Amino acid sequence: MTNSIHGIEKSNCIFVIGSNTTANHPLISRRIMRAKEKGARLIVADPRGIQLSRFADVAIRHRLGSDTALLNGMMHIIIENGWQSSAYIRERTEGYEEFAASVKMATPEFTADATGVDVEDLYQMARLYGTSKAASLLYAMGITQHTTGVDNVKSCCNLAMLCGNVGIPGGGVNPLRGQNNVQGACDMGGLPNVFTGYQPVADEKMREKFSKAWNCTLSNIPGQTITDMIPAILDGKLKALYVIGENPKLSDPDWNHLNRALKELKFLVVQDLFLSETAQVADVVFAASSLAEKEGTFTNTERRCMKFEQAVEPLANTLPDWKILSQLSTAMGYPMHYANPSEIFDELAALTPSYGGMSYARLGLDGLQWPCPDAAHPGTVYMHKESFSRGKGKFHAISYQPPAEKPDETYPYFLTTGRMFAHFHTGTMTRTSPHLDIEQRDGYVEINPEDAAALQVKEGDMLTIISRRGELDVPARLTSVVNPGTLFLPIHFGESAANILTSSEAFDPLAKIPEYKVSAVNVYKSKPPPERV
Amino acid sequence: MKCTFVPSVCSYCGTGCGLLFETIDGRINSTIPMKTHPVSQGKLCIKGWNLHEHINSPMRLKQPMVKTFGRFINASWEEAIQITADRFKEIIVEHGPDSVGVLVSAKMSNEENYLAQKLARAVFGTNNVDHCARL
Numbered sequence: 284m285t286n287s288i289h290g291i292e293k294s295n296c297i298f299v300i301g302s303n304t305t306a307n308h309p310l311i312s313r314r315i316m317r318a319k320e321k322g323a324r325l326i327v328a329d330p331r332g333i334q335l336s337r338f339a340d341v342a343i344r345h346r347l348g349s350d351t352a353l354l355n356g357m358m359h360i361i362i363e364n365g366w367q368s369s370a371y372i373r374e375r376t377e378g379y380e381e382f383a384a385s386v387k388m389a390t391p392e393f394t395a396d397a398t399g400v401d402v403e404d405l406y407q408m409a410r411l412y413g414t415s416k417a418a419s420l421l422y423a424m425g426i427t428q429h430t431t432g433v434d435n436v437k438s439c440c441n442l443a444m445l446c447g448n449v450g451i452p453g454g455g456v457n458p459l460r461g462q463n464n465v466q467g468a469c470d471m472g473g474l475p476n477v478f479t480g481y482q483p484v485a486d487e488k489m490r491e492k493f494s495k496a497w498n499c500t501l502s503n504i505p506g507q508t509i510t511d512m513i514p515a516i517l518d519g520k521l522k523a524l525y526v527i528g529e530n531p532k533l534s535d536p537d538w539n540h541l542n543r544a545l546k547e548l549k550f551l552v553v554q555d556l557f558l559s560e561t562a563q564v565a566d567v568v569f570a571a572s573s574l575a576e577k578e579g580t581f582t583n584t585e586r587r588c589m590k591f592e593q594a595v596e597p598l599a600n601t602l603p604d605w606k607i608l609s610q611l612s613t614a615m616g617y618p619m620h621y622a623n624p625s626e627i628f629d630e631l632a633a634l635t636p637s638y639g640g641m642s643y644a645r646l647g648l649d650g651l652q653w654p655c656p657d658a659a660h661p662g663t664v665y666m667h668k669e670s671f672s673r674g675k676g677k678f679h680a681i682s683y684q685p686p687a688e689k690p691d692e693t694y695p696y697f698l699t700t701g702r703m704f705a706h707f708h709t710g711t712m713t714r715t716s717p718h719l720d721i722e723q724r725d726g727y728v729e730i731n732p733e734d735a736a737a738l739q740v741k742e743g744d745m746l747t748i749i750s751r752r753g754e755l756d757v758p759a760r761l762t763s764v765v766n767p768g769t770l771f772l773p774i775h776f777g778e779s780a781a782n783i784l785t786s787s788e789a790f791d792p793l794a795k796i797p798e799y800k801v802s803a804v805n806v807y808k809s810k811p812p813p814e815r816v
Numbered sequence: 817m818k819c820t821f822v823p824s825v826c827s828y829c830g831t832g833c834g835l836l837f838e839t840i841d842g843r844i845n846s847t848i849p850m851k852t853h854p855v856s857q858g859k860l861c862i863k864g865w866n867l868h869e870h871i872n873s874p875m876r877l878k879q880p881m882v883k884t885f886g887r888f889i890n891a892s893w894e895e896a897i898q899i900t901a902d903r904f905k906e907i908i909v910e911h912g913p914d915s916v917g918v919l920v921s922a923k924m925s926n927e928e929n930y931l932a933q934k935l936a937r938a939v940f941g942t943n944n945v946d947h948c949a950r951l
Contacts, residue, residue: 288831288855289854289855307829308829308830308831309831309861309862310833310855310856310859310860310861310864311831313859459829459830459831460830461829461830461922462829462830462922462923462948463825463826463827463828463829463830463832463922463923464921464922464923464924464925464926464929465830465922465947465948466830467922467925467926467929468921468922468924468947470926471920471926471929471933472929472937472945473920473921473922473929473933473945473946473947474945474946474947475943475944475945475946476943478933478937479930479933484937484943493937497934497937497938499938499939500941501937501938502913502914502937502941502942502943504914504943505943506914506917506936506942506943506946507944507946508946509919509946509947509948512917512944512946515917520914520915521914521915521916521917521944522907522910522911522916523904523907523915523916523917524916524917524918524919525904525916525917525918525919527918527919527920527921527924527928527932528921528922528923528924529919529921529947529948531919531948534948549903549907550903550904550907555877556870556876556877557873557876557877558875558877562877565883566883566903567880567881567882567883567896567899567900567903568877568880568881568882568888569880569896569900570876570877570878570879570880570881571877573870573871573876574824574827574867574871575822575824575837575844575871576871577925579924579925579926579928580925580926580927581825581827581832581926582832582926583825583830583831583832583855584830584831584832585832587832587854587855588926589825589834590823590825591823591824591825591925592822592824593822594820594822594824594837594844595837595839595842595843596842598871598876598878599876599878599879600879600880600893601876601877601878601879602893603928604921604924604925604928604931605927605928605931607897608928608931608932608935609931610893610897611897611900611901611935612931612934612935612939614898614900614901615901615904615905615935615939615940617935617938617939619931624927624928627927627930627931628926628927630930631926631927631930648823648834648850648852648853649853649854704861705862707828707829707863712827712828712870713863713870715869715873716866716869716870716873717869718865719862719863719866719869722862
């Protein structure tokens with residue numbers, strides 16, 4: 284997030300696109316409600332009729348994968364009516380002319396055709412966002428999990444810059460991150476092309492700095508992303524995989540493809556709290572201690588690095604992840620002897636400029652928001668106040684590209700995937716919690732009552748869903764939350780794994796994020812199992 | 817009876833709500849919201865209120881295991897670590913450092929993520945490091 288969670292309350296207009304906030308970030312949706320109580324306007328764009336839509340001033344359901352068309356259409360109307368912030372564009376940005384020319388093509392009629400959104404709704408969205416003093420844009424994986432994920436994000440940035448909303452309180456481009464420490468994992472260099480703090484591995488100076496600190500030589504070849512690793516296994520290039528606290532068997536696209544790949548591996552190590560689907564096929568399983576059994580820091584979606592304390596002793600013969608990693612490294616011939624996580628934190632803070640001013644003593648209970656470059660720096664509540672990281676903000680001319688798969692004669696339905704309120708990701712944590720499990724025991728698929736009637740399907744009947752990758756049986760849930768012609772499958776349930784159906788070939792060429800939000804499928808009522816004689 | 821309240825951060829979504837683990841005699845009894853926290857201001861969602869349940873789950877792994885002839889056998893940490901280190905070393909010698917990949921975790925702490933990528937880059941010698949940010 285360029286801005287902060289509490290800053291949402293300062294906003295005059297909140298635009299939520301591709302985020303089911305009340306289900307997935309409930310305590311952020313609370314801030315949206317608080318802002319509304321203070322008079323802010325709310326715009327919600329989501330292909331499904333989510334809970335937040337009911338509280339919106341304008342709520343639209345645009346066609347799956349038409350986000351860039353929608354955003355371009357809004358910007359077209361904003362420019363036509365002169366609602367853009369000309370002084371901001373002049374002083375803070377570049378590339379406006381080319382961008383404005385590209386948006387000219389996105390007339391309301393063209394946009395309505397591409398997105399299925401009513402022209403009047405489109406106008407109201409543009410007016411509310413374009414004429415508000417400070418407007419905050421919130422998005423989540425509904426924007427990113429597309430073949431055009433990067434274009435979608437750039438379009439969000441275009442819109443925010445067009446109206447001068449980046450670098451002001453109550454504004455910003457605010458991705459809501461899904462995992463508790465996904466921000467921290469990225470900040471800590473858990474990516475193939477960068478060290479901590481996004482310092483590129485291809486940069487010789489950075490390599491020198493880290494190789495001096497770590498006393499070793501370092502490879503200058505950027506590594507492979509998770510999306511590239513799977514084909515690399517099948518090509519015989521990747522032989523061993525060390526998986527920590529993840530369950531790629533459920534979370535990665537195209538289940539059948541991945542299963543073939545995992546079988547090809549010479550060696551698979553999984554480190555987890557539970558014997559997850561992936562751990563079951565591992566050669567070695569490391570039993571890790573949980574959050575409450577160790578201390579450390581997490582960095583949340585608003586860049587706030589926060590300390591958590593050890594509450595109880597590690598369960599049975601489990602070890603905290605940092606101890607397992609240190610012992611493995613030592614056994615490999617590179618001794619790591621840390622007395623406690625605080626020592627590790629001091630080492631990483633010294634190597635990471637944005638964390639440079641942080642220490643356990645300073646974090647306290649409230650934490651600190653990066654960038655926090657020195658010990659006197661109070662942390663950064665909102666970013667890009669005077670200038671952008673690269674100096675001027677760059678507009679990108681982006682044209683609408685449809686998703687990789689669209690419904691056709693053989694696969695006439697849209698399938699989209701997502702989450703529900705009581706469960707988390709692949710369910711390894713929530714499905715073992717009795718009070719969460721009881722909220723939703725099994726997988727289901729949402730289908731519009733109109734489609735259900737045409738298929739003669741009642742609530743709870745088994746449906747068979749088929750895509751080009753595989754097929755799956757799952758009980759039906761009849762709801763007008765989804766439009767006719769669209770199915771929604773939650774990702775939490777291993778027995779009806781959504782990723783049997785999704786594609787491992789449709790992903791954003793730059794970000795390598797799979798297009799989980801759009802697949803083409805067919806659906807019919809499952810044949811009852813043969814009766815026993 | 818000894819009762820403590822230990823500050824922590826919710827490990828479900830990316831919001832980062834502040835909470836307290838209530839422990840009684842060394843066992844976590846409940847999760848309660850932290851009143852003064854700047855993010856969550858004394859509130860939690862249904863997942864947060866039940867955070868302790870996955871920690872107390874009887875399904876938790878309790879010791880390292882090594883698969884031998886297709887079945888998991890309980891192992892000591894020394895054995896499991898040594899077997900793993902030897903296998904990685906063998907594979908790196910035979911196929912080069914880029915034949916190994918590490919998936920770090922958006923569920924681990926910053927310190928642990930830092931160590932995991934350090935292990936991949938400094939010890940294995942590869943930049944094949946990624947995690948589930950895309951998924």
